[in-house]
Amino acid sequence: MRSSISLAVLLVLSMGRGQAADPDPAAIAYFEKQVRPLLVEHCQGCHSVKTKKTSGGLALDSREAILTGGDSGPAVVPGKPEKSLLVSAVHGTKADFQMPPAPKGKLRAAQIAVLETWIRDGPFIPPA
Ligand code: HEC
Numbered sequence: 001m002r003s004s005i006s007l008a009v010l011l012v013l014s015m016g017r018g019q020a021a022d023p024d025p026a027a028i029a030y031f032e033k034q035v036r037p038l039l040v041e042h043c044q045g046c047h048s049v050k051t052k053k054t055s056g057g058l059a060l061d062s063r064e065a066i067l068t069g070g071d072s073g074p075a076v077v078p079g080k081p082e083k084s085l086l087v088s089a090v091h092g093t094k095a096d097f098q099m100p101p102a103p104k105g106k107l108r109a110a111q112i113a114v115l116e117t118w119i120r121d122g123p124f125i126p127p128a
Pocket of ligand 1: 012041042043044045046047055056057058070071073075081085086089090099100107125
């Protein structure tokens with residue numbers, strides 16, 4: 001009995017600490033396997049400090065850069081894909097604002113779903 005109570009307390013404490021101190025291994029794996037390859041292949045050519053191109057003032061390669069966003073503000077609102085600029089950009093719901101831009105054009109629906117799930121569930125984003 002005693003041990004299950006302390007386990008519950010521990011759980012609450014570790015939740016309060018947030019991802020920086022104690023990242024969830026499943027969230028890390030999701031980012032590394034699903035999200036990072038997508039950002040690298042489809043976005044970072046134009047949005048990365050590494051490629052020295054930060055179109056619209058936006059870099060998509062660190063937690064800070066993604067949450068701060070570019071000229072139009074935060075690219076991602078944690079837990080809220082429907083309020084995240086990154087999501088409306090890949091849906092192309094704002095005119096003149098389809099990402100990736102033509103001629104490469106829109107991501108597949110499954111790829112867009114990966115980004116939405118990532119943002120809804122966290123998102124886990126490494127510091128760099
Ligand atoms: C071929 C280059 C290119 C690629 C690839 C690209 N973008 Fe962009 N992106 C741009 C340009 C240029 C702008 C600035 C548009 C403007 O301000 O009118 C921009 C702007 C943005 C913005 C708004 C930044 C701001 O704060 O104003 C977001 C969000 C964004 N892109 C997300 C993405 C995502 C997500 C991907 C990958 C799925 C992506 N982009 C791929 C060129 C690109």
